[in-house]
Amino acid sequence: MKKYKTVYDYYRNAILDGYLKKGDALPSIRKACEQFQCSQTTIEHAYEQLVLDGYIEAIEKVGYRVRLEDAQIKLHKEMEKAPDLARREQFDIDLRPVSVAIQSGEVQTWKRYVRNAFEQDLMNTYGDPQGEFVLRQALSLYAYKNRGVMCRTDQVLVGPNYQTLLFVLCGMFDMPGVVGMEWPFHPQAQRVFESYGWSVQEIDLDQEREIDEIDVLYINSASSGKKREPISQSMRDHLLAQAEKHNFLIIEDDYNGELTYRSRSRRAMYSYDTNERVIYCGSFSRLLLPSVRISYLVLNEMWAQYYLSHKMEYGPMASKLEQIAFANYIADGHLERHVRKLKRDYKEKSRLMEEALNRRGYESFLNEAYLSYVVKVDVDPYVFHDNARKRNVGMADVEKGLVEISFASLENEQIDQAVDVFDQLVKSSQKA
Numbered sequence: 001m002k003k004y005k006t007v008y009d010y011y012r013n014a015i016l017d018g019y020l021k022k023g024d025a026l027p028s029i030r031k032a033c034e035q036f037q038c039s040q041t042t043i044e045h046a047y048e049q050l051v052l053d054g055y056i057e058a059i060e061k062v063g064y065r066v067r068l069e070d071a072q073i074k075l076h077k078e079m080e081k082a083p084d085l086a087r088r089e090q091f092d093i094d095l096r097p098v099s100v101a102i103q104s105g106e107v108q109t110w111k112r113y114v115r116n117a118f119e120q121d122l123m124n125t126y127g128d129p130q131g132e133f134v135l136r137q138a139l140s141l142y143a144y145k146n147r148g149v150m151c152r153t154d155q156v157l158v159g160p161n162y163q164t165l166l167f168v169l170c171g172m173f174d175m176p177g178v179v180g181m182e183w184p185f186h187p188q189a190q191r192v193f194e195s196y197g198w199s200v201q202e203i204d205l206d207q208e209r210e211i212d213e214i215d216v217l218y219i220n221s222a223s224s225g226k227k228r229e230p231i232s233q234s235m236r237d238h239l240l241a242q243a244e245k246h247n248f249l250i251i252e253d254d255y256n257g258e259l260t261y262r263s264r265s266r267r268a269m270y271s272y273d274t275n276e277r278v279i280y281c282g283s284f285s286r287l288l289l290p291s292v293r294i295s296y297l298v299l300n301e302m303w304a305q306y307y308l309s310h311k312m313e314y315g316p317m318a319s320k321l322e323q324i325a326f327a328n329y330i331a332d333g334h335l336e337r338h339v340r341k342l343k344r345d346y347k348e349k350s351r352l353m354e355e356a357l358n359r360r361g362y363e364s365f366l367n368e369a370y371l372s373y374v375v376k377v378d379v380d381p382y383v384f385h386d387n388a389r390k391r392n393v394g395m396a397d398v399e400k401g402l403v404e405i406s407f408a409s410l411e412n413e414q415i416d417q418a419v420d421v422f423d424q425l426v427k428s429s430q431k432a
Contacts, residue, residue: 003038007046010036015055015066016073026056026064091394093418097372099394099409100286109334110288110325117324127320129311131158131296135327139282139296142330146258146339148267149280155304159317160293162253162281166192168314169251169279169297172306177215180248182224184399189218189253205231208238212246219250220369221269222257228367228374230260236269243277250278256286256369258339261347263368276300284326286371286408287339294318294326346371349407349415356419372406377426379403384429393421 014020027035032043047064050056057067068076130136136156143149159165166189176197181190183202190200193216201214206225211217217239224231231239243250252269260266270280283295299307329335350366353373357364364375377384381398388395396404410418 003036004042004045004049007032007036007038007043008049011046011050012053012055015068016076018073020066022066022069024066025062026066028063092392093414093421094394094409095405095418095422096394096396097367097370097404097406097408099406100371101409101411106288106338110292110329113325113329114321116328117321120324125320127316127323129314129316130154130307131156131318132320132323132327135294135323135330136296138327138330140298142335143268143280143282143298146336147254147280147282148271149298150271151280151298152304154308155299155301157297157299157307158323159295159297160319161285162283162295162297163188163192164317165281165295165297166251167195168317169303170196170198172303172310178213179216179218180211180214181218182220186218186220186253193218205235205239208235210246211239211242211248214246214248217243217248217250218253219269220253220255222255222369223367227365228370230257230263230266230368231269236272240269240273240275240277244275248277251281252278253281255283256371257282259287259342259346259371260368261343262350262366270298273300276302279303284335287335287342292322292326294322346408349410349412352412352415353405353407353419356416360419360423362423367404370404370406371408372404374402374404375422376401377403378431379426379429380431384425387425387429391421391425393425395425 011020011026020026026032026047029040029043029047032047033040036043047056047058051058051064054072055066055068056064058064133153135158136153139156139158140151140153143151157165157168159168170192173196176199178201179193179198180201180203182205185200185202193200198216203211203214203217205219219231219239221231221236223229224235239250242248250269250273254268254270257266257268268280270278277300279300280298281295282298285293285295350368350371350373354364354366357373357375362375362377364373366372367374377398378401379398384398384403385395405419405422407415407418
Protein backbone atom coordinates (compact mmCIF):
# COMPACT_ATOMS: atom_id res chain seq x y z
CA MET A 1 0.00 0.00 0.00
CA LYS A 2 1.25 3.48 -0.82
CA LYS A 3 2.34 5.53 2.20
CA TYR A 4 -0.13 8.37 1.57
CA LYS A 5 -2.98 5.80 1.57
CA THR A 6 -2.01 4.72 5.09
CA VAL A 7 -2.33 8.31 6.28
CA TYR A 8 -5.56 8.81 4.33
CA ASP A 9 -7.14 5.65 5.78
CA TYR A 10 -6.08 6.54 9.33
CA TYR A 11 -7.89 9.90 9.33
CA ARG A 12 -10.82 8.70 7.25
CA ASN A 13 -11.50 5.85 9.70
CA ALA A 14 -11.04 8.19 12.68
CA ILE A 15 -13.73 10.48 11.23
CA LEU A 16 -16.17 7.71 10.32
CA ASP A 17 -15.70 5.97 13.70
CA GLY A 18 -16.41 9.19 15.57
CA TYR A 19 -12.99 9.81 17.08
CA LEU A 20 -12.78 13.06 15.11
CA LYS A 21 -15.90 15.23 15.03
CA LYS A 22 -16.98 18.08 12.76
CA GLY A 23 -14.70 21.08 13.35
CA ASP A 24 -11.90 19.10 15.00
CA ALA A 25 -8.42 20.01 13.82
CA LEU A 26 -6.04 17.61 12.12
CA PRO A 27 -2.33 17.83 13.01
CA SER A 28 -0.31 20.29 11.02
CA ILE A 29 1.62 18.87 8.11
CA ARG A 30 4.86 19.14 10.10
CA LYS A 31 3.43 17.24 13.10
CA ALA A 32 1.83 14.62 10.85
CA CYS A 33 5.22 14.04 9.20
CA GLU A 34 6.70 13.33 12.62
CA GLN A 35 3.78 11.10 13.64
CA PHE A 36 3.85 8.93 10.50
CA GLN A 37 7.61 9.19 9.84
CA CYS A 38 7.09 10.24 6.25
CA SER A 39 7.73 13.14 3.88
CA GLN A 40 5.80 16.37 3.63
CA THR A 41 4.71 15.38 0.11
CA THR A 42 3.08 12.20 1.44
CA ILE A 43 1.04 14.10 4.08
CA GLU A 44 0.04 16.80 1.60
CA HIS A 45 -1.14 14.13 -0.88
CA ALA A 46 -3.19 12.37 1.84
CA TYR A 47 -4.77 15.64 3.06
CA GLU A 48 -5.56 16.74 -0.50
CA GLN A 49 -7.35 13.44 -1.12
CA LEU A 50 -9.31 13.82 2.12
CA VAL A 51 -10.36 17.30 0.99
CA LEU A 52 -11.38 16.05 -2.45
CA ASP A 53 -13.45 13.25 -0.90
CA GLY A 54 -15.20 15.68 1.42
CA TYR A 55 -13.92 14.41 4.77
CA ILE A 56 -11.96 17.54 5.71
CA GLU A 57 -11.65 21.14 4.55
CA ALA A 58 -8.66 23.46 4.32
CA ILE A 59 -9.21 26.80 6.07
CA GLU A 60 -6.76 29.54 5.20
CA LYS A 61 -4.43 30.52 8.10
CA VAL A 62 -6.15 27.94 10.31
CA GLY A 63 -5.33 24.53 8.90
CA TYR A 64 -7.35 21.40 8.23
CA ARG A 65 -10.68 20.75 9.97
CA VAL A 66 -13.14 17.83 9.87
CA ARG A 67 -15.95 18.71 7.48
CA LEU A 68 -18.40 15.78 7.79
CA GLU A 69 -21.49 16.08 10.00
CA ASP A 70 -23.07 13.12 11.78
CA ALA A 71 -25.74 12.66 9.09
CA GLN A 72 -23.08 12.60 6.37
CA ILE A 73 -21.02 10.07 8.33
CA LYS A 74 -24.07 7.83 8.63
CA LEU A 75 -24.62 8.09 4.87
CA HIS A 76 -20.99 7.19 4.16
CA LYS A 77 -21.31 4.08 6.34
CA GLU A 78 -24.48 3.02 4.53
CA MET A 79 -22.73 3.47 1.19
CA GLU A 80 -19.87 1.30 2.37
CA LYS A 81 -22.34 -1.50 3.15
CA ALA A 82 -23.64 -1.55 -0.44
CA PRO A 83 -20.96 -3.88 -1.90
CA ASP A 84 -21.46 -6.29 1.02
CA LEU A 85 -25.22 -6.27 0.49
CA ALA A 86 -24.73 -6.95 -3.22
CA ARG A 87 -22.42 -9.86 -2.43
CA ARG A 88 -25.01 -11.27 -0.01
CA GLU A 89 -27.55 -11.32 -2.84
CA GLN A 90 -25.28 -13.52 -4.94
CA PHE A 91 -26.11 -17.20 -5.06
CA ASP A 92 -23.91 -20.27 -5.21
CA ILE A 93 -26.17 -21.38 -8.09
CA ASP A 94 -28.41 -18.84 -9.82
CA LEU A 95 -31.24 -20.39 -11.84
CA ARG A 96 -33.42 -17.28 -12.04
CA PRO A 97 -34.54 -16.19 -15.53
CA VAL A 98 -33.31 -12.65 -14.77
CA SER A 99 -29.68 -13.73 -14.34
CA VAL A 100 -26.94 -13.37 -16.94
CA ALA A 101 -23.27 -14.28 -17.16
CA ILE A 102 -20.91 -11.31 -17.08
CA GLN A 103 -18.35 -11.63 -19.86
CA SER A 104 -15.19 -9.83 -18.84
CA GLY A 105 -14.13 -9.16 -22.44
CA GLU A 106 -17.39 -7.39 -23.22
CA VAL A 107 -17.17 -5.40 -19.99
CA GLN A 108 -13.76 -4.08 -21.05
CA THR A 109 -15.07 -3.21 -24.51
CA TRP A 110 -18.01 -1.35 -23.01
CA LYS A 111 -15.75 0.56 -20.60
CA ARG A 112 -13.64 1.70 -23.55
CA TYR A 113 -16.70 3.08 -25.36
CA VAL A 114 -17.88 4.88 -22.21
CA ARG A 115 -14.45 6.48 -21.81
CA ASN A 116 -14.49 7.55 -25.46
CA ALA A 117 -17.95 9.08 -25.00
CA PHE A 118 -16.61 11.14 -22.09
CA GLU A 119 -13.88 12.52 -24.34
CA GLN A 120 -16.39 13.82 -26.86
CA ASP A 121 -17.53 17.41 -26.31
CA LEU A 122 -21.17 16.40 -25.82
CA MET A 123 -21.62 16.23 -22.05
CA ASN A 124 -22.47 19.89 -21.40
CA THR A 125 -26.14 19.63 -22.48
CA TYR A 126 -29.11 17.65 -21.18
CA GLY A 127 -29.70 15.79 -24.41
CA ASP A 128 -32.65 15.08 -26.68
CA PRO A 129 -35.89 13.99 -24.89
CA GLN A 130 -36.50 11.53 -27.73
CA GLY A 131 -33.02 10.04 -27.44
CA GLU A 132 -29.75 11.11 -29.03
CA PHE A 133 -29.99 11.31 -32.82
CA VAL A 134 -26.89 9.18 -33.40
CA LEU A 135 -28.33 6.35 -31.29
CA ARG A 136 -31.78 6.57 -32.88
CA GLN A 137 -30.09 6.40 -36.27
CA ALA A 138 -28.01 3.37 -35.21
CA LEU A 139 -31.09 1.66 -33.73
CA SER A 140 -33.21 2.22 -36.83
CA LEU A 141 -30.52 0.56 -38.97
CA TYR A 142 -30.02 -2.26 -36.47
CA ALA A 143 -33.78 -2.91 -36.15
CA TYR A 144 -34.19 -3.07 -39.92
CA LYS A 145 -31.22 -5.36 -40.49
CA ASN A 146 -31.92 -7.74 -37.60
CA ARG A 147 -35.68 -7.56 -37.04
CA GLY A 148 -37.08 -6.31 -40.35
CA VAL A 149 -38.40 -3.17 -38.66
CA MET A 150 -38.36 -0.37 -41.23
CA CYS A 151 -38.73 3.07 -39.68
CA ARG A 152 -37.52 6.64 -39.83
CA THR A 153 -35.21 7.98 -37.15
CA ASP A 154 -37.96 10.29 -35.87
CA GLN A 155 -40.17 7.28 -35.10
CA VAL A 156 -37.64 5.94 -32.56
CA LEU A 157 -38.02 6.83 -28.89
CA VAL A 158 -35.19 5.88 -26.50
CA GLY A 159 -35.57 5.24 -22.77
CA PRO A 160 -33.71 3.54 -19.92
CA ASN A 161 -36.08 0.55 -19.93
CA TYR A 162 -39.28 -0.52 -21.61
CA GLN A 163 -41.36 0.16 -18.46
CA THR A 164 -40.41 3.85 -18.59
CA LEU A 165 -41.29 3.92 -22.29
CA LEU A 166 -44.66 2.31 -21.55
CA PHE A 167 -45.36 5.06 -19.02
CA VAL A 168 -44.66 7.64 -21.73
CA LEU A 169 -46.85 5.79 -24.23
CA CYS A 170 -49.78 5.36 -21.83
CA GLY A 171 -49.55 9.04 -20.99
CA MET A 172 -50.31 9.84 -24.64
CA PHE A 173 -53.70 8.08 -24.56
CA ASP A 174 -56.73 10.28 -23.91
CA MET A 175 -58.29 7.93 -21.38
CA PRO A 176 -57.74 4.47 -19.88
CA GLY A 177 -59.12 1.42 -21.59
CA VAL A 178 -58.75 -2.35 -21.63
CA VAL A 179 -55.45 -4.07 -22.34
CA GLY A 180 -55.25 -7.74 -23.29
CA MET A 181 -52.27 -9.72 -21.99
CA GLU A 182 -51.29 -13.37 -21.90
CA TRP A 183 -50.94 -15.20 -18.61
CA PRO A 184 -48.70 -14.92 -16.72
CA PHE A 185 -49.10 -11.15 -16.94
CA HIS A 186 -45.78 -9.37 -17.26
CA PRO A 187 -45.64 -7.64 -13.84
CA GLN A 188 -43.84 -4.49 -14.97
CA ALA A 189 -46.15 -3.93 -17.95
CA GLN A 190 -49.19 -4.74 -15.82
CA ARG A 191 -48.04 -2.18 -13.24
CA VAL A 192 -47.84 0.56 -15.87
CA PHE A 193 -51.29 -0.06 -17.30
CA GLU A 194 -52.95 -0.33 -13.91
CA SER A 195 -51.20 2.86 -12.77
CA TYR A 196 -53.02 4.66 -15.58
CA GLY A 197 -56.35 3.09 -14.65
CA TRP A 198 -56.43 0.47 -17.39
CA SER A 199 -58.09 -2.88 -16.75
CA VAL A 200 -56.13 -5.99 -17.70
CA GLN A 201 -57.92 -8.84 -19.48
CA GLU A 202 -56.39 -12.27 -20.01
CA ILE A 203 -56.07 -13.28 -23.65
CA ASP A 204 -55.42 -16.87 -24.80
CA LEU A 205 -53.18 -16.87 -27.86
CA ASP A 206 -52.84 -20.63 -28.22
CA GLN A 207 -55.77 -20.66 -30.65
CA GLU A 208 -56.90 -18.23 -33.35
CA ARG A 209 -60.03 -16.78 -31.76
CA GLU A 210 -61.92 -13.53 -32.09
CA ILE A 211 -60.28 -10.79 -30.02
CA ASP A 212 -62.56 -7.89 -29.30
CA GLU A 213 -63.53 -5.53 -26.49
CA ILE A 214 -59.92 -4.48 -25.91
CA ASP A 215 -58.13 -1.26 -26.82
CA VAL A 216 -54.56 -2.55 -26.68
CA LEU A 217 -53.01 -6.00 -27.03
CA TYR A 218 -49.67 -6.35 -25.24
CA ILE A 219 -47.74 -9.34 -26.59
CA ASN A 220 -44.24 -10.75 -26.27
CA SER A 221 -43.80 -11.91 -29.86
CA ALA A 222 -40.66 -13.92 -29.03
CA SER A 223 -42.25 -15.84 -26.12
CA SER A 224 -45.96 -16.45 -26.59
CA GLY A 225 -48.55 -19.10 -25.77
CA LYS A 226 -48.39 -21.83 -23.16
CA LYS A 227 -45.13 -23.13 -24.67
CA ARG A 228 -43.47 -19.65 -24.62
CA GLU A 229 -42.56 -19.92 -28.31
CA PRO A 230 -41.97 -17.22 -30.92
CA ILE A 231 -45.31 -16.27 -32.38
CA SER A 232 -46.23 -18.34 -35.46
CA GLN A 233 -46.82 -16.84 -38.88
CA SER A 234 -50.51 -17.81 -38.85
CA MET A 235 -51.05 -16.28 -35.38
CA ARG A 236 -49.20 -13.13 -36.44
CA ASP A 237 -51.47 -12.73 -39.47
CA HIS A 238 -54.53 -13.47 -37.32
CA LEU A 239 -53.63 -10.82 -34.73
CA LEU A 240 -52.94 -8.17 -37.37
CA ALA A 241 -56.31 -8.93 -38.99
CA GLN A 242 -58.07 -8.81 -35.61
CA ALA A 243 -56.43 -5.47 -34.76
CA GLU A 244 -57.74 -4.00 -38.02
CA LYS A 245 -61.19 -5.57 -37.67
CA HIS A 246 -61.75 -4.56 -34.03
CA ASN A 247 -59.69 -1.36 -34.04
CA PHE A 248 -57.11 -2.07 -31.33
CA LEU A 249 -53.40 -1.28 -31.04
CA ILE A 250 -50.73 -3.97 -30.65
CA ILE A 251 -47.69 -3.27 -28.46
CA GLU A 252 -45.07 -5.78 -29.57
CA ASP A 253 -42.53 -6.51 -26.86
CA ASP A 254 -39.76 -8.17 -28.89
CA TYR A 255 -37.70 -9.11 -25.84
CA ASN A 256 -34.57 -10.94 -27.08
CA GLY A 257 -36.25 -11.44 -30.45
CA GLU A 258 -32.92 -11.39 -32.28
CA LEU A 259 -31.45 -14.02 -29.96
CA THR A 260 -32.74 -17.16 -31.73
CA TYR A 261 -30.35 -20.02 -31.11
CA ARG A 262 -32.61 -23.10 -31.32
CA SER A 263 -35.39 -21.90 -33.65
CA ARG A 264 -35.22 -20.24 -37.04
CA SER A 265 -34.92 -16.47 -37.15
CA ARG A 266 -38.18 -14.55 -37.57
CA ARG A 267 -38.88 -10.95 -38.44
CA ALA A 268 -40.78 -8.86 -35.93
CA MET A 269 -44.56 -8.55 -36.24
CA TYR A 270 -44.08 -4.82 -36.84
CA SER A 271 -42.45 -5.59 -40.19
CA TYR A 272 -45.70 -7.18 -41.48
CA ASP A 273 -48.02 -4.43 -40.30
CA THR A 274 -49.52 -2.52 -43.24
CA ASN A 275 -52.30 -0.77 -41.30
CA GLU A 276 -50.36 1.16 -38.64
CA ARG A 277 -51.55 -1.13 -35.84
CA VAL A 278 -48.25 -2.06 -34.17
CA ILE A 279 -45.83 -0.25 -31.87
CA TYR A 280 -42.51 -2.07 -31.46
CA CYS A 281 -40.39 -2.31 -28.31
CA GLY A 282 -36.82 -3.63 -28.15
CA SER A 283 -34.30 -3.78 -25.27
CA PHE A 284 -30.71 -4.84 -24.63
CA SER A 285 -30.22 -5.60 -20.91
CA ARG A 286 -29.85 -9.36 -21.50
CA LEU A 287 -27.60 -8.82 -24.53
CA LEU A 288 -25.15 -6.45 -22.86
CA LEU A 289 -25.05 -5.93 -19.10
CA PRO A 290 -28.09 -5.68 -16.81
CA SER A 291 -26.74 -2.36 -15.53
CA VAL A 292 -26.74 -0.87 -19.06
CA ARG A 293 -30.31 0.33 -19.31
CA ILE A 294 -31.31 1.18 -22.88
CA SER A 295 -34.59 0.29 -24.58
CA TYR A 296 -36.46 1.79 -27.49
CA LEU A 297 -39.90 2.12 -29.02
CA VAL A 298 -40.65 2.36 -32.72
CA LEU A 299 -43.87 4.34 -32.92
CA ASN A 300 -46.28 3.99 -35.82
CA GLU A 301 -46.97 7.07 -37.91
CA MET A 302 -49.90 8.39 -35.86
CA TRP A 303 -48.22 8.11 -32.49
CA ALA A 304 -44.89 9.39 -33.84
CA GLN A 305 -46.60 12.57 -35.02
CA TYR A 306 -48.38 12.92 -31.69
CA TYR A 307 -45.15 12.54 -29.76
CA LEU A 308 -43.25 14.98 -31.99
CA SER A 309 -45.95 17.62 -31.52
CA HIS A 310 -45.55 17.30 -27.71
CA LYS A 311 -41.85 16.43 -27.62
CA MET A 312 -40.66 19.47 -25.68
CA GLU A 313 -43.07 18.62 -22.86
CA TYR A 314 -40.88 15.61 -22.03
CA GLY A 315 -37.47 15.48 -20.42
CA PRO A 316 -34.52 13.26 -21.41
CA MET A 317 -34.81 9.72 -20.04
CA ALA A 318 -31.82 7.50 -20.78
CA SER A 319 -28.27 8.53 -19.86
CA LYS A 320 -26.76 10.64 -22.63
CA LEU A 321 -23.34 9.15 -21.88
CA GLU A 322 -24.61 5.57 -22.32
CA GLN A 323 -26.49 6.53 -25.48
CA ILE A 324 -23.41 7.99 -27.16
CA ALA A 325 -21.32 5.00 -26.10
CA PHE A 326 -23.96 2.54 -27.32
CA ALA A 327 -24.36 4.30 -30.67
CA ASN A 328 -20.63 3.95 -31.35
CA TYR A 329 -20.67 0.35 -30.06
CA ILE A 330 -23.41 -0.52 -32.59
CA ALA A 331 -21.82 1.46 -35.43
CA ASP A 332 -18.55 -0.43 -35.02
CA GLY A 333 -20.35 -3.77 -35.33
CA HIS A 334 -19.81 -4.95 -31.76
CA LEU A 335 -23.49 -5.59 -31.00
CA GLU A 336 -24.01 -7.89 -33.99
CA ARG A 337 -20.74 -9.69 -33.25
CA HIS A 338 -21.74 -10.12 -29.62
CA VAL A 339 -25.20 -11.45 -30.54
CA ARG A 340 -23.60 -14.05 -32.84
CA LYS A 341 -21.37 -15.20 -29.98
CA LEU A 342 -24.30 -15.38 -27.55
CA LYS A 343 -26.26 -17.52 -30.02
CA ARG A 344 -23.43 -20.06 -30.12
CA ASP A 345 -23.02 -20.04 -26.35
CA TYR A 346 -26.72 -20.31 -25.51
CA LYS A 347 -27.35 -23.03 -28.08
CA GLU A 348 -24.81 -25.23 -26.32
CA LYS A 349 -25.99 -24.29 -22.82
CA SER A 350 -29.62 -24.99 -23.69
CA ARG A 351 -28.68 -28.38 -25.12
CA LEU A 352 -26.77 -29.32 -21.97
CA MET A 353 -29.63 -28.29 -19.68
CA GLU A 354 -32.20 -30.11 -21.80
CA GLU A 355 -30.17 -33.31 -21.64
CA ALA A 356 -29.68 -32.95 -17.87
CA LEU A 357 -33.42 -32.47 -17.31
CA ASN A 358 -34.28 -35.40 -19.57
CA ARG A 359 -31.88 -37.70 -17.72
CA ARG A 360 -33.73 -36.92 -14.52
CA GLY A 361 -37.15 -37.48 -16.07
CA TYR A 362 -38.49 -33.93 -16.05
CA GLU A 363 -41.16 -32.67 -18.43
CA SER A 364 -40.00 -29.29 -19.71
CA PHE A 365 -39.90 -26.94 -22.68
CA LEU A 366 -37.52 -24.21 -23.77
CA ASN A 367 -38.41 -20.54 -23.30
CA GLU A 368 -35.87 -19.38 -25.86
CA ALA A 369 -36.24 -15.63 -25.37
CA TYR A 370 -35.77 -15.88 -21.60
CA LEU A 371 -32.81 -18.29 -21.83
CA SER A 372 -34.57 -20.84 -19.65
CA TYR A 373 -36.59 -24.06 -19.40
CA VAL A 374 -40.10 -24.18 -17.98
CA VAL A 375 -40.23 -27.32 -15.84
CA LYS A 376 -43.27 -29.13 -14.48
CA VAL A 377 -42.92 -29.82 -10.73
CA ASP A 378 -45.16 -31.15 -7.97
CA VAL A 379 -43.86 -29.26 -4.95
CA ASP A 380 -45.05 -27.16 -2.06
CA PRO A 381 -43.93 -23.69 -3.31
CA TYR A 382 -43.16 -22.37 0.19
CA VAL A 383 -41.09 -25.41 1.18
CA PHE A 384 -39.36 -25.38 -2.22
CA HIS A 385 -38.25 -21.76 -1.90
CA ASP A 386 -37.25 -22.18 1.74
CA ASN A 387 -35.08 -25.14 0.77
CA ALA A 388 -33.58 -23.15 -2.11
CA ARG A 389 -32.80 -20.27 0.24
CA LYS A 390 -31.05 -22.63 2.66
CA ARG A 391 -28.95 -24.02 -0.20
CA ASN A 392 -28.25 -20.47 -1.46
CA VAL A 393 -29.85 -21.25 -4.84
CA GLY A 394 -31.59 -18.47 -6.77
CA MET A 395 -35.01 -19.69 -7.97
CA ALA A 396 -38.03 -18.16 -9.69
CA ASP A 397 -41.53 -18.52 -8.24
CA VAL A 398 -43.48 -21.72 -8.74
CA GLU A 399 -46.77 -20.92 -10.52
CA LYS A 400 -49.45 -23.46 -11.38
CA GLY A 401 -47.01 -26.33 -11.00
CA LEU A 402 -44.40 -24.76 -13.29
CA VAL A 403 -41.03 -23.23 -12.47
CA GLU A 404 -38.58 -21.56 -14.84
CA ILE A 405 -34.86 -22.33 -14.53
CA SER A 406 -32.25 -20.44 -16.53
CA PHE A 407 -28.90 -21.53 -17.91
CA ALA A 408 -27.81 -17.97 -18.75
CA SER A 409 -25.51 -17.37 -15.77
CA LEU A 410 -24.04 -20.90 -15.67
CA GLU A 411 -20.82 -22.13 -17.23
CA ASN A 412 -21.20 -25.24 -19.40
CA GLU A 413 -19.48 -27.46 -16.85
CA GLN A 414 -21.80 -26.22 -14.07
CA ILE A 415 -25.08 -27.08 -15.76
CA ASP A 416 -25.36 -30.77 -14.88
CA GLN A 417 -24.47 -30.07 -11.23
CA ALA A 418 -27.01 -27.20 -11.13
CA VAL A 419 -29.78 -29.43 -12.46
CA ASP A 420 -28.78 -32.09 -9.92
CA VAL A 421 -29.20 -29.54 -7.10
CA PHE A 422 -32.54 -28.50 -8.60
CA ASP A 423 -33.60 -32.16 -8.62
CA GLN A 424 -32.67 -32.49 -4.93
CA LEU A 425 -34.73 -29.38 -4.10
CA VAL A 426 -37.75 -30.75 -5.95
CA LYS A 427 -37.55 -34.16 -4.25
CA SER A 428 -37.17 -32.58 -0.80
CA SER A 429 -40.15 -30.25 -1.40
CA GLN A 430 -42.75 -32.59 -2.87
CA LYS A 431 -46.32 -32.26 -1.66
CA ALA A 432 -47.36 -34.68 1.03
